[in-house]
Amino acid sequence: MGNQMFQYAIARILGEKNHTPVVLEKSFFILKEKKPGHTPRDFELNIFNNEYLISSDLHVNKFTNLSFLNKVRKKLGCNYPKTFLEEKFTFNPEALLVKPPVILHGYFQSYKYYDGYEALVKQIFEFPVNKLDEVNSSLLYRIKETTAISIHIRRGDFINDMKTKTFHGNCSIDYYLKAINFFVSKFSGFQLFFFSDDSEWVKEKFETLPNPKLFIDHNKGENNWKDMFLMSSCSHNIIANSSFSWWAAWLNNNPNKTVIAPKNWFAKDIDTNDLIPDQWIRL
Numbered sequence: 528m529g530n531q532m533f534q535y536a537i538a539r540i541l542g543e544k545n546h547t548p549v550v551l552e553k554s555f556f557i558l559k560e561k562k563p564g565h566t567p568r569d570f571e572l573n574i575f576n577n578e579y580l581i582s583s584d585l586h587v588n589k590f591t592n593l594s595f596l597n598k599v600r601k602k603l604g605c606n607y608p609k610t611f612l613e614e615k616f617t618f619n620p621e622a623l624l625v626k627p628p629v630i631l632h633g634y635f636q637s638y639k640y641y642d643g644y645e646a647l648v649k650q651i652f653e654f655p656v657n658k659l660d661e662v663n664s665s666l667l668y669r670i671k672e673t674t675a676i677s678i679h680i681r682r683g684d685f686i687n688d689m690k691t692k693t694f695h696g697n698c699s700i701d702y703y704l705k706a707i708n709f710f711v712s713k714f715s716g717f718q719l720f721f722f723s724d725d726s727e728w729v730k731e732k733f734e735t736l737p738n739p740k741l742f743i744d745h746n747k748g749e750n751n752w753k754d755m756f757l758m759s760s761c762s763h764n765i766i767a768n769s770s771f772s773w774w775a776a777w778l779n780n781n782p783n784k785t786v787i788a789p790k791n792w793f794a795k796d797i798d799t800n801d802l803i804p805d806q807w808i809r810l
Contacts (some may be wrong), residue, residue: 528571528751529770530634532652535572535579537622537635539651540644547627550580574752577651618801636770637801638777652778654756662745663753666720669741670760674717676710677758678703678765679772680729698767698789700732705810706765706787707738713785720761722754722772768792776807 538549553570611625613633622635641648659667669675680703710717719740723729726744733740746753751771758764758775763785766772776786786807792799803809 528755529772529774530636531570531572532774533634533636533770534631535577536648536651537640538631539577540640540647541623541625541627541629541631543644543647544623545627548580550582552582552630569749571749571752574655574749575652576655616797616799616802636773638804639801649778649780652774654752654759656756659753659756663757666741666743666757667760669718670720670757674714674763675761676707676717676719676763676765677761677772677775678707678719678721679758679767679769679775680721680723680725681767681769681771702789702810703733703765707736709787709808709810710763710785711738717762720757722758763787773802777804 535549535551538551541547542549551572609625609628610630610632611622613619613622613631613635616634616636618637618639620639622631623640680698707719717738719733719736719738721729721733721740721742723742723744726742730742743754743757755771755775755778758772759778759780761779762781762783764772764776764779765787766776766789768789768791773788776784776788779786786804788803788807788809790809792802
């Protein structure tokens with residue numbers, strides 16, 4: 528969900544700048560079989576109230592058809608169909624200058640793409656609060672009634688798939704304890720709200736913490752957006768090396784929020800300085 532939000536955000540910004548529609552290509556989500564380093568995904572942007580076109584074979588063929596002129600362009604090595612390929616993980620201002628029609632290929636994971644478009648991005652990712660069930664509505668009330676600190680612990684394929692684990696790595700228990708101790712030194716009377724795809728492991732490791740805490744593990748599958756919404760509603764955030772909790776923290780509208788992010792986003796040496804906003808704390 529988080530990766531899809533990054534990709535849609537830049538496409539929507541380019542659409543607004545150039546007064547053109549966004550067309551989503553969804554064939555990737557047909558790939559359901561498990562492969563090393565690939566976790567099957569579902570399309571999850573439909574929980575937001577946005578309008579966009581979905582590409583069909585006819586639309587793709589029209590855009591990429593190999594007419595005589597297009598064959599010549601291809602043979603000459605011209606960029607046709609026009610594609611903007613993200614070559615590095617860092618922010619590339621040229622991505623915001625491309626003119627449609629263009630195929631965007633990449634993740635585009637940087638808050639810098641949203642400079643001047645923050646209101647638009649928050650608008651397109653407005654959660655359907657009216658769809659909250661009774662359990663999550665009650666949790667939202669508890670979050671709003673206290674100084675709530677969300678803690679997102681991502682495990683899943685980051686632990687179970689060796690190829691994914693080797694690339695992404697995983698936040699250590701030491702990271703989370705340092706982050707919690709940071710808040711202990713700054714605040715009093717707060718409550719910890721743990722969100723994870725491996726709640727049993729999290730309970731085992733953090734149950735003995737003296738702080739008031741709650742473990743949230745009931746929002747599965749198509750309901751996982753409710754976890755993101757609840758995290759974004761907290762006073763402060765401790766995030767994992769995960770785009771899911773990155774968005775929860777970025778969408779948090781508390782003007783006095785403190786966000787703690789891991790210093791190492793990947794297990795490999797990849798520059799992520801354009802990913803983490805300057806106001807966030809890296810531990």
